[in-house]
Amino acid sequence: MSSLVEKVREDWQEFKREEPVAIWTTYVTVVVLVWLLAPTALYLALTGVLYLAWRRWMIGARCRSVASLEGKTAVVTGANAGIGREVALELSRRGARVIIASRDVSKSRLAAAGIRSETGGEVIVKQLDLASLASVRQFAAEIESTEQKVHILVNNAGMLMTERRKTEDGHEMMFQVNFLGPLLLTHLLTKRLEESAPSRIVNVSSMGHWFTDFDLSDLDGERRPFEVWRRYGTSKLCQILWTRELARRLRQRSVSVFSLHPGVVNTEISREQRDRWWYSATLHGILFSYVFRSAKMGAQTAVYCAVEPGLEHESGGYFADCAPGWSSAQAKDDKLAARLCEEAERMLDIKLVSA
Template sequence: MRGRNALVTGATSGIGAETALGLARLGARVGVVGRDPARVAATLARIRSETGAEADSFVADLSEQAGVRRLAAEAGERYPALDILVNNAGAIFSERQVTADGFERTWALDHLAYVLLTHELMPRLAAAPSARIVNVASAAHTRGRIDFDDLDGARRFSAMGSYSQAKFGNVLFTYALARRLAGTRMTANAVHPGVVATGFAGNTHGLLNVAWRLIRPLLITPEKGARTSLHVATAPEVAGVNGRYFSRCRPVASSPLSRDEALQEKVWALSRRQVGIVD
């Protein structure tokens, strides 16, 4: 990975931090993206002290489209060519929140940010000798449905329902993107990291927060959770593999509904409209 540039969103804790650290250990120059400047600085210091690798800091709130565009512009200036993009940032919210752009926050952060950041960085990805886009999804996508009539949960909101919908969106987006990358030097794949003991449910309260705290000791570590993202981003045997869904470092079948090409295209078009991309 020496001489290669990588950008990891949500890189200040959990899976994202371990993914950034793993890429740095392999010699990549890593861009650490987070919302909190102090946590970004701490992660950067850890990477430099443990690996000696070059690393860069980027502060952005990816639930806001202006923040995504600013991040893309800053990263584009820093990296003329981007070899690896790991769309990892995400959260779950126990109460419905609406962003400045008018979207439910889970959908905005966990899905639309992937769509917009990937689009904005496409020229830098295309400039790399070969580029890999890794979208961190979840097995929760198997329970997800795209509620086109109430996408933002205005009529009925469920924290897990919104999260599952966004993760389902990640998988659908990955497949639609991969079709468009066929024949290029770029690939796009989705991963399920496992159920990982992170601060994932820190934004929640009530029963969801209690349940998460109870099961957290039984979950896998963030280091283990990052293994699949790192594998898909770096393993020689994954070179050229495009449009797959990985779990435990192996390609596996995603949900039957996620393989509906018409649905993939519908969500692709909707998502791009929502982030202001005119085709």
């Protein structure tokens, strides 16, 4: 063995004497490669760490409450898919009797069957089309006649339109589905919620409320060009303002009201965007698989607002990631909130509950 080592050493010394250029070329190559690749490796490692941090932040917080909902009844709108289905699933898992309220009854039945198979709970399906105020009234009448109690109302259903459309009631479609319809539904179910106190109303809004063309004298946006994100933002701002005013009016009746931002979530609310020239199914899949959050994680803050013990003192608040969220200055304007509710009363020809 020692002779073999000695032979290798002698061979190496001879090689160095005979091939100095090769030796120095190798040294230089190694140094250059280290100089080039070390920063690249560092960049790649840093990119990986930053992506994981970004991904963890985008996924959001999880509702840690283990509160039971045994004996409670919850109504969840738009619960046949996406965030609404995940909220309904979690409430059912905690023992609640869940009523899925959505426009597509066949799809809702499939969702209900899936939830029952996972939780073994009671899940009921009823039709509700927020684009029709008559449908809202019919649904509320059914609840009044069949349900003795309603402990939780989650106004989750919403839409994102790419062009101006009007409902059969004459209102801009997105504004009615995201705001007027839920407001009317809540108004019609307020009596049941009061009788079931302590109860909660949860309004799924959006950080999109920061981007708005809000004009109290033109809530349907008829006097300006249709800009999808500003119209969407206006409807979501109205949800937050209405939440504040409704919480003020119901504070002495043990009915708590919350609004929230669920995060940027892969749901069917963006289905209207699929017909746009710039839409890419591949890019959409990549973004929502590796960058943004799932419907399950998007439902966490709504579940938190529905079940977290001791949250009553935060009634009227805006939440994100299972904690108080950062809303715009407009969204905190109580005088504007009161004036909005007065205008909504006029548009719907109703009288909202007084403080």
